[in-house]
Amino acid sequence: MDFGLTLEQRQFDDSLRAFLADNLPMDRLRVLAESGTGYDETLWNNLTELGLHGLLVPERFGGAGLGILDAALAAEALGNAAAPVPYLGSVVMATLAFINSASEAQQDEYLPMIAAGECRFAVAFPSLAGQTGTSSVQYADGRLSGRVAGVADAGAATHFLIYLPDGHAAVVDAANASTQFHRSIDRTRPIVDVTLNNAPAVRLDAANAPLAAAHRVLDAGRVIVAADTLGSAQHMLDAAVAFAKERVQFGRIIGSFQGLKYTLAECVTALEPCRGMMWYAAYAQDALPDEARLTACHAKAHLSDVARDVARLTTEVHGGMGFTDLLGLHFWFKRISFNRQILGGPERCREEAADLQGWKSRA
Amino acid sequence: MDLTLSEPYRILQAEIRDFIRQHGDKSPKVGGGRKRPDQKTLDWQKRLVENGYAGRTIPKEYGGFGATPDVMAAAVIAGEFARANVYAGLTNQGISMLVPTLLELGTDEQKRQYVGPTIRGDIIWCQGYSEPNNGSDLANAQTKAELKDGHWIVNGQKIWTSSAHYADMMFLLCRTEPDKSKHDGLSYLLLSMKSPGLDPRPLKTMTGRNEFNEVFFTDVKVPESQIVLGRGKGWYVANVTLKHERLMIGDAGKMTARFEQLISLLQTSEIDGTKLIAMPEYRDRLLRLQGEVMAWKAHNLRLLTEAAQGVDSGVKRMIIKYGGTMLGFRLSSLAVDALGAAGLPYESLGEDAEDDDATTWNIDYMYDVGLMIGGGSTNIQKNIIGERGLDLPREPKAAGRA
Known part of the structure; x- marks a missing residue:
């Protein structure tokens, strides 16, 4: 038994974090927040060199064939840098959808493109994930019609992969969809409403149990969002600790005041165990199928709650500066807020956890 | 990351499961704070020592099982007992602190005289x-x-x-x-x-x-x-x-055991014919705690792996006492709330008898407060986390009384 990261995982993590530190300074993040598409061509293309896009794509389709834990570690690093990259949809959920539900021919058509970063998928997971907002899509004879609100990672999508309530997924070329774009609370990541009117669609039909296959994609997606949230919260905590060691008030470094010290001690006590939780949930997606759904629900719910507290407290530690736009700390606060709501908030995730364990029957 | 157990641990796990299947009904109740072990507990302890589930690494000539130290084996044993909600053996200052001290520094006569009876619970x-x-x-x-x-x-x-x-x-x-x-x-x-x-x-x-x-x-x-x-x-x-004061690594076992008890408490307690677990207000608290316990268990796996590799876990270890006692208290708090008014009658039968469930939960609930104070209080822990873990400056010494 070994509950830790391999040398390769640590090395990939180091290189990704170093790359993001070099390529995404605060002023760059501000520029990207202005455009608000959640996508930067240069950043996206440069990430290809690190092999990020093909992380989960099997080797025979040009990817690295790695696991959900590897993908979650990358998500944590992206969250840590507040990187506007449509990673969740394209790199993780679309890839897993093709692996779980597509025919060999469909995989052969799309997976190499995903691995090469040549397409960007936005994955709409409306009713199954328990998101609020409209979701009324119907599939008939190779065409999709209806409307899905609140799609993430869709600001510069080339394709939509839309899940139907029965667990089937269908691919639509973005050119055949009409989209309404909303800036979100997180200016680095927009939200898009998609309207389809008899749009030509390719249904992924190869799964024996489509709903179970859809849940595997959803569960992994939730773990990825939890990992992103962990990275974001860790960034805020690190920033607050650094600030507390520099800022002087009343003739003292403020980190020497117990009030502030205890706040930070509480943050680390709540947040650090979340890292093990995230590793475990990610590992479970590949290796412990019986625990995959429950750990995903809880990781998403628990991280959302812990990170909300950490986001608030660490903003407070920065005093008035924390509340300004100038410092830019709010990018992470908002990323945590955004992550909380997508793919089902903590309340919905815990409801699913209760259902899974049969805890809702009254007698 | 590999949570599969290698062959020797799978065999150990199977042995423990078999042991618990055969003898689990003889286990004393889990929880309830410290007291002098009663006869049932002593009999159980003796059985554990004989099978190597307690005093596992104590040399045979001093009354132990004589196995080589192995944190993974210890974790498998703790995990199996916790999962089954079965008493994992005595933990007291003699066993946790004196025995390892004597094994390291005592004379042969001192070891012969005290180690065996102490791990069996005959000497407190x-x-x-x-x-x-x-x-x-x-x-x-x-x-x-x-x-x-x-x-x-x-x-x-x-x-x-x-x-x-x-x-x-x-x-x-x-x-x-x-x-x-x-x-x-x-x-x-x-x-x-x-x-x-x-x-x-x-x-x-x-x-x-x-x-x-x-x-x-x-x-x-x-x-x-x-x-x-x-x-x-x-x-x-x-x-x-x-x-030798035990690292609180085993604590995740206690959390797991407590959480399992809590599930069954909410499944068996009813208000007006509805199980508490089916009532959203209770269930939500249980679900939140389930997430916390999951995080705590995973964190302990991390510490365990680092301990096996001889790595100093730093701040990850420093948060254990504060985080663990708080989580323990939140678990026992939900238990006393689930018991409600029916759980208020409180009569501890003293040192030698097994208390009823409600009294046991209430003792845990109060004892947890003592645990927050003893062994470096919660505020001392936060100082340690802040100053040694996060490297924040110490509080300046105030002039005046020492």
Whole structure:
């Protein structure tokens, strides 16, 4: 038994974090927040060199064939840098959808493109994930019609992969969809409403149990969002600790005041165990199928709650500066807020956890 | 990351499951704080030692199972017992602290005399460390022992001595070399609690039980040979003992066991014919705790892996006491809330009997508060996390009274 990261995982993590530190300074993040598409061509293309896009794509389709834990570690690093990259949809959920539900021919058509970063998928997971907002899509004879609100990672999508309530997924070329774009609370990541009117669609039909296959994609997606949230919260905590060691008030470094010290001690006590939780949930997606759904629900719910507290407290530690736009700390606060709501908030995730364990029957 | 157990651990796991299937019904109740082990507990402990689930790494000649130390084996054992909600064996200061100290520093005779009976629960020890004026400053102990005619004559007072009112023996830190420096003047003695002149006076705690004591010494005679390592070596021995104070790694087992009990409590308790677990307000609290316990278990797996690799876990270890006692309290809090008014009747049957479920939960609920205070209080823990873990500056020393 070994509950830790391999040398390769640590090395990939180091290189990704170093790359993001070099390529995404605060002023760059501000520029990207202005455009608000959640996508930067240069950043996206440069990430290809690190092999990020093909992380989960099997080797025979040009990817690295790695696991959900590897993908979650990358998500944590992206969250840590507040990187506007449509990673969740394209790199993780679309890839897993093709692996779980597509025919060999469909995989052969799309997976190499995903691995090469040549397409960007936005994955709409409306009713199954328990998101609020409209979701009324119907599939008939190779065409999709209806409307899905609140799609993430869709600001510069080339394709939509839309899940139907029965667990089937269908691919639509973005050119055949009409989209309404909303800036979100997180200016680095927009939200898009998609309207389809008899749009030509390719249904992924190869799964024996489509709903179970859809849940595997959803569960992994939730773990990825939890990992992103962990990275974001860790960034805020690190920033607050650094600030507390520099800022002087009343003739003292403020980190020497117990009030502030205890706040930070509480943050680390709540947040650090979340890292093990995230590793475990990610590992479970590949290796412990019986625990995959429950750990995903809880990781998403628990991280959302812990990170909300950490986001608030660490903003407070920065005093008035924390509340300004100038410092830019709010990018992470908002990323945590955004992550909380997508793919089902903590309340919905815990409801699913209760259902899974049969805890809702009254007698 | 690989959570699959290799062959020897899978065999061990299967053996434990088999053991629990066969004998689990004989286990004493889990939880309920400290008390003198009753006959049921002693019988169970003996069975655990015989099978290597307690005293596993103690050499055979001293009454143990004689296995080589192995943190993974320890984790598999703790995990299986927790999962089954079966009593995992006695944990007390004799077993956790004195036994490893004697194995490291004691004479062969001391090991033969004390190790076996201690791990079986036949000898209960208390720790004579803190004094009314020397709590944190342990090396300043003033309780004296003078050598006269082959006996140490002990005079003085100890306080916060857990279990002294029912313990058989004490390991005592006392001053035997008044001419030497603070740290070089101490010795470490082993004495019977039945020695004349020794007077433990119980301090009743909020649980209603006598969980610790003041202990007064008036010309207490201790045979000269009852010293560990030698005169003036007491500080060294005491530090070896502290080193062995168990890392709270096993704590995740306690959380798991408690959480399992909590699920069944919410599944069996009803209000107006509806199970509590089906009522959203109760269920939501249970679900939140399930997430917390999951995170705690995973964190412990991380620490366990690092311990096996000999890595210092730093701040990850420093958060254990604060985080663990708070989580424990939140779990017992939901239990007493689920019991509700029906759980209010509270009658602890004392040291030798098994209390009813409600009393046991209420004792845990209160005892957890004591755990937050003892062994470095919550606020001290936050200082440690902040200053040693996050490297924040210390509070400046205020001028004035020391």
